[in-house]
Amino acid sequence: MPLTDTAARNAAPREKTYRLADSGGMYLEVTPAGGKYWRMKYRFAGREKRLALGVYPDVSLAAARKKRDDAR
Structure with missing residues (x-):
């Protein structure tokens, strides 16, 4: 299931770094x-490589998806 803007906004820090796919x-x-x-x-x-697409909320979910599509 794709990530929503609400889930990204409400993601709270934890003891270790984690990822929301x-x-x-x-x-x-x-x-x-x-x-x-x-x-x-x-x-x-x-x-395996990693590409940085930006910092949330400066780069919105829609803008990050556009950058992902352009990179592909």
Whole structure:
């Protein structure tokens, strides 16, 4: 199930960094300090890589999805 803006807004920091998955390899990474970062996982030459898409809420869910689609 895709991530909603409400779920992203209400994501609270925990003791360890955690991820809220969206789709297409994109997720919201929430740090213990409260930072929220849009990231995308992908593979290149058989190795897993991560692409930073922006910081929430400066980059909205819709804008992050557009950046993900452009990167693909």
